[in-house]
Amino acid sequence: MLAAHRNRRRTSPLQDAEHHISCKTDKTGLQEKFINKYKGRGVFSSEAFFRGDFVLEYRGELISQESLAPAEVYSEVQNTFLFDFQWHGKHWCMDASKEDGSLGRLVNDEHKNPTCKMRIITVNQQPHLCLFAVQDIKPGEEITYSYGDSDWPWRAKRSSPAPVTATSSSSSSLPVRKRSSPAPVTATSSSSSSSPVRKKFITCPCDCYIILILIFTCEETFITCPCDCYIILILIFTCEETFITCPCDCYIILILTCEETFITCPCDCYIILILTCEETFITCPCDCYIILVLILTC
Ligand SMILES: C[S@@+](CC[C@H](N)C(=O)[O-])C[C@H]1O[C@@H](n2cnc3c(N)ncnc32)[C@H](O)[C@@H]1O
Structure with a gap:
């Protein structure tokens, strides 16, 4: 499997x-x-x-x-x-x-x-x-x-x-899902409703504001933007396929800025993840290179 x-x-x-x-x-x-x-x-x-x-x-x-x-x-x-x-x-x-x-x-x-x-x-x-x-x-x-x-x-x-x-x-x-009430394509992830969700305005080099909510488990990560605009990043990885590891089966919240990312992890681990647009499937609406340095601390 x-x-x-x-x-x-x-x-x-x-x-x-x-x-x-x-x-x-x-x-x-x-x-x-x-x-x-x-x-x-x-x-x-x-x-x-x-x-x-x-x-x-x-x-x-x-x-x-x-x-x-x-x-x-x-x-x-x-x-x-x-x-x-x-x-x-x-x-x-x-x-x-x-x-x-x-x-x-x-x-x-x-x-x-x-x-x-x-x-x-x-x-x-x-x-x-x-x-x-x-x-x-x-x-x-x-x-x-x-x-x-x-x-x-x-x-x-x-x-x-x-x-x-x-x-x-x-x-x-009418069963018009979209006209009367736009479907929240950028709503929060599918994780259980009790999952921790934190929002933060972040600044992007293109001068726009982006809100990202990142919720991930050891197996996969969804990044969604609840502000209806600009960017949706989807990172999906497993512990085995990537160089990120999470020793617990917990949810982790990432708060990203284009310049830096703080990840809070409920377990006692330190993780450093460095991604560039070339190496990963992260894209930015301003077409710039993003280097994310993610330092996980508890
Ligand atoms: C985008 S269409 C989906 C495809 C549709 N079932 C068809 O045969 O063309 C949306 C319509 O499907 C029906 N529909 C979608 N989800 C449904 C559900 N859970 N129960 C009953 N009807 C549903 C409703 O009539 C709705 O207006």
Whole structure:
């Protein structure tokens, strides 16, 4: 299992995402299935995925705030495929309403125990919405993520299902996950709600402010930016694959600045990690080289 894991991780999840973004292809090991009249189609794994793996891109047409058509222009069904999000301080919409055969647009909502989480990945100065596994996914499991905190009708009405395209409610309560309430693509990680989370404004050489929340276990690290903008870093590594080690099975919080990083670790260890953009898959929106010196102390 571990050997297989290591082999799969020769390409980092972020590199894997970037590759599939560039090729505009979905990964193998996924398939569309019709679930029922209520839920419609869904995406299922046909191969195992590991926690942290890149799974799918939510591909569509990227529309900027300025050229965003009013919601009424879209039919109710089309509206369910619009994904609003914030990036670089602006409002954007990923319009996946065209049946283009891609799988990302077919991933259903699961807010209690999602298998994936949506993150923004920047490639060629363009934002891309990508799903990453937040738990190991066995073959045959449905790929899901949380659409956000809205009162989606299906969350309340599980016992009395309605057809997937039908709604009797007003437009504000349509199953439009994105228009009415942008999904928090930069929300906190999938770790348990009791995980420690600390926020800090940090300064970047490009003069922007970035908030990073880093939560990691010995096996993997998610870095997310809760300010809806600028940067999402995803570091995924295992103790064996990288030169970072954590002797305990604990959560660690990193607070990064472009110049320095302080890591607080609840265990009694000292770790030094030096990353450069060239050696790792960390990128900065200002296209500069970042050298992170991470000194872990307790
Ligand atoms: C982006 S589409 C997902 C693909 C959709 N199932 C289909 O067949 O086209 C979003 C729509 O799927 C349905 N949906 C998503 N998650 C659901 C869930 N957990 N239970 C029931 N329906 C869901 C809702 O109708 C929602 O408006």
